[in-house]
Amino acid sequence: QVQLQESGPGLVKPSQTLSLTxxxxxxxxxxxxxxxxxxxQHPGKGLEWIGYIYYSGTxxxxxxxxxxxxxxxxxxxxxxSLKLSSVTAADTAVYYCARGMLxxxxxxxxxxxxxxxx
Amino acid sequence: IVLTQSPxxxxxxxxxxxxxxxxxxxxxxxxxxxxxxxKPGQAxxxxxxxxxxxxxxxxxRFSGSGSGTDFTLTISxxxxxxxxxxxxxxxxxxxPMCSFGQGTKLEIK
Numbered sequence: 356q357v358q359l360q361e362s363g364p365g366l367v368k369p370s371q372t373l374s375l376t377x378x379x380x381x382x383x384x385x386x387x388x389x390x391x392x393x394x395x396q397h398p399g400k401g402l403e404w405i406g407y408i409y410y411s412g413t414x415x416x417x418x419x420x421x422x423x424x425x426x427x428x429x430x431x432x433x434x435x436s437l438k439l440s441s442v443t444a445a446d447t448a449v450y451y452c453a454r455g456m457l458x459x460x461x462x463x464x465x466x467x468x469x470x471x472x473x
Numbered sequence: 474i475v476l477t478q479s480p481x482x483x484x485x486x487x488x489x490x491x492x493x494x495x496x497x498x499x500x501x502x503x504x505x506x507x508x509x510x511x512k513p514g515q516a517x518x519x520x521x522x523x524x525x526x527x528x529x530x531x532x533x534r535f536s537g538s539g540s541g542t543d544f545t546l547t548i549s550x551x552x553x554x555x556x557x558x559x560x561x562x563x564x565x566x567x568x569p570m571c572s573f574g575q576g577t578k579l580e581i582k
Contacts, residue, residue: 415568
């Protein structure tokens with residue numbers, strides 16, 4: 356059974372870059388048909404899709420975040436990563452990594468809270 | 474495409490039937506409509522994909538239906554562990570993009 360685990364700083368200063376990594380265990384990140392995603396949830400709010408990546412490196416991003424987002428994959432480490440630049444307090448959220456087809460998310464990490472504050 | 478869920482909050486008792494609605498701003502492909510359950514402090518859990526197909530391990534009391542712009546998640550007889558927030562989610566292909574509804578909180582009456 357595949358498991359996903361987010362890691363990275365819990366506190367980021369405004370204007371800096373948020374960087375998170377998702378480590379996949381129990382299965383290969385290079386499996387066909389699955390996409391590896393980032394989804395965030397602002398405190399007490401709903402879910403927002405950030406983007407996803409295929410093991411080949413193909414990426415798709417939420418247009419509202421596209422100018423600030425980079426998702427990358429390291430198949431040798433079975434990891435994928437999120438970078439979100441020029442963060443503000445509005446980027447404070449729980450960030451989840453997830454796996455699924457293009458159209459749903461069937462496995463999720465436990466989530467990690469990232470706070471943007473000086 | 475905007476997904477609007479109703480009601481925002483649904484207050485019911487264990488044993489009752491719950492009906493949650495998800496309405497899309499324009500007609501969507503049923504194959505790309507999913508439902509998730511989220512409990513406090515936990516990640517979302519996939520319940521239904523393709524509008525009506527149960528994900529692995531989901532109890533039979535959960536069912537999904539609908540087409541076009543109107544979709545429904547039904548819980549036939551509520552168990553105590555079903556009280557949570559439920560989200561619908563849709564995918565569009567040009568360009569690939571996912572969006573979520575705002576959620577329905579199912580609370581104990």
